[in-house]
Amino acid sequence: MAFDSPILTDRGEILAQFKKVRRNSQTMAAALTPEDWMLQSMLEASPVKWNLAHTSWFFETFILKIYDGKYRTFHPKFNYLFNSYYNHIGKMHPRPERGLLSRPTAQEIIDYRSYVDDAIAQFVEKAPDDDIARIAPLMALGLAHEEQHQELLLTDLKHALYQNPLLPGVYEDADEDPGGDAMPVHWEKMEGGICEIGWNGEGFAFDNEGPRHKVYLHPFELACQPVTNAEYIAFIEDGGYENPAHWLSDAWEAVQDHHWRAPLYWRKAEESWRAYSLFGEHAVNPYAPVCHVSFYEAAAYASWADARLPTEFEWEAAASLFPLKGRFLEDGKPAPPRPASGDERLLQLYGDVWEWTASPYVAYPGYAPPGGAIGEYNGKFMSGQMVLKGGSRATPAGHMRVSYRNFFPPQARWQFSGFRLARDC
Numbered sequence: 001m002a003f004d005s006p007i008l009t010d011r012g013e014i015l016a017q018f019k020k021v022r023r024n025s026q027t028m029a030a031a032l033t034p035e036d037w038m039l040q041s042m043l044e045a046s047p048v049k050w051n052l053a054h055t056s057w058f059f060e061t062f063i064l065k066i067y068d069g070k071y072r073t074f075h076p077k078f079n080y081l082f083n084s085y086y087n088h089i090g091k092m093h094p095r096p097e098r099g100l101l102s103r104p105t106a107q108e109i110i111d112y113r114s115y116v117d118d119a120i121a122q123f124v125e126k127a128p129d130d131d132i133a134r135i136a137p138l139m140a141l142g143l144a145h146e147e148q149h150q151e152l153l154l155t156d157l158k159h160a161l162y163q164n165p166l167l168p169g170v171y172e173d174a175d176e177d178p179g180g181d182a183m184p185v186h187w188e189k190m191e192g193g194i195c196e197i198g199w200n201g202e203g204f205a206f207d208n209e210g211p212r213h214k215v216y217l218h219p220f221e222l223a224c225q226p227v228t229n230a231e232y233i234a235f236i237e238d239g240g241y242e243n244p245a246h247w248l249s250d251a252w253e254a255v256q257d258h259h260w261r262a263p264l265y266w267r268k269a270e271e272s273w274r275a276y277s278l279f280g281e282h283a284v285n286p287y288a289p290v291c292h293v294s295f296y297e298a299a300a301y302a303s304w305a306d307a308r309l310p311t312e313f314e315w316e317a318a319a320s321l322f323p324l325k326g327r328f329l330e331d332g333k334p335a336p337p338r339p340a341s342g343d344e345r346l347l348q349l350y351g352d353v354w355e356w357t358a359s360p361y362v363a364y365p366g367y368a369p370p371g372g373a374i375g376e377y378n379g380k381f382m383s384g385q386m387v388l389k390g391g392s393r394a395t396p397a398g399h400m401r402v403s404y405r406n407f408f409p410p411q412a413r414w415q416f417s418g419f420r421l422a423r424d425c
């Protein structure tokens with residue numbers, strides 16, 4: 001069970017990592033206003049304020065309340081307010097109403113974070129070695145959880161601010177530089193055969209990344225880079241959104257229901273496409289990877305292009321041949337969209353955009369969720385969602401692994417999600 005994976009057990013290193021990740025969340029939030037902190041634009045997204053409190057609740061609930069006999073709860077109602085979905089822990093505030101919580105105030109949430117930070121620091125410094133060994137996997141999980149919420153903080157806020165007709169930019173350094181050139185697209189042949197898939201046992205991993213197991217892959221080809229904006233515009237201009245032949249049945253219904261005609265956040269101004277980002281609205285960079293498309297749109301594009309999406313196994317088998325490097329979150333801000341560059345055979349595998357795969361998010365052979373509340377973290381969501389790989393330009397650097405499995409419903413567009421093509425050979 002990967003939550004028990006070998007990880008930091010030195011208390012100095014645990015605390016250093018804890019302080020760094022917690023400080024990063026606060027730096028990201030400090031770039032925003034208290035009004036920004038309140039916004040919730042849809043059921044699936046949460047306010048910044050709730051994200052900041054919920055990540056603190058996680059450490060309080062799964063470490064302090066269980067292992068620190070001296071810990072005194074910060075506020076008796078916070079367990080109800082900031083429990084996300086853990087039925088083992090108790091009832092929770094309705095998710096769609098998270099944006100209605102003007103109280104506790106922003107300052108009270110900051111105080112809550114400080115209180116939990118101090119309690120964790122004192123506990124890690126003084127706890128017996130046995131307790132440190134027990135909490136080490138939970139600390140790693142809590143930090144990975146907080147990093148996941150750092151990305152969600154940005155994707156949720158971006159969706160919320162997009163509802164504002166002013167299309168406000170959060171960050172001052174507007175990204176107007178379209179920069180870069182088109183990379184010649186080529187297909188990289190992969191031999192296939194029996195491949196090992198899943199977490200390899202080094203460092204931390206989520207439970208859903210294991211057990212490591214063998215799969216058989218037929219030979220396949222993978223595009224050297226994700227589909228670009230220019231390529232996607234060709235799909236749009238060829239009537240891609242008007243032709244049901246390219247769309248899965250549910251996807252075609254979504255196109256009609258939501259009036260999709262372009263990726264989320266796009267707007268056509270005269271003859272050129274512009275996209276909203278946290279830097280404000282900017283010209284779409286033609287050679288950067290297309291972003292904010294659903295699995296449905298990715299699959300439709302693949303059909304139009306006489307190709308398909310790779311399975312998560314094909315993606316992982318190919319990516320494991322290359323070093324883990326890419327463009328991730330920079331100084332608490334999403335890295336600006338950029339074209340692929342470099343001379344490796346496969347580019348932009350990591351960072352830039354999450355890549356939709358053709359694989360449903362289901363358990364690997366032999367998987368069983370951990371017992372108790374923590375078992376609700378991943379396993380209970382293995383229905384109706386698709387796997388995405390590789391991380392995005394809003395994913396904290398250091399958070400990614402080749403075995404990492406993100407998952408979202410096929411209609412979701414508000415994550416930094418793109419795709420690359422595969423085909424049989």
Ligand SMILES: [Fe+2]
Pocket residue numbers: 054084145149
């Ligand atoms: Fe969470």
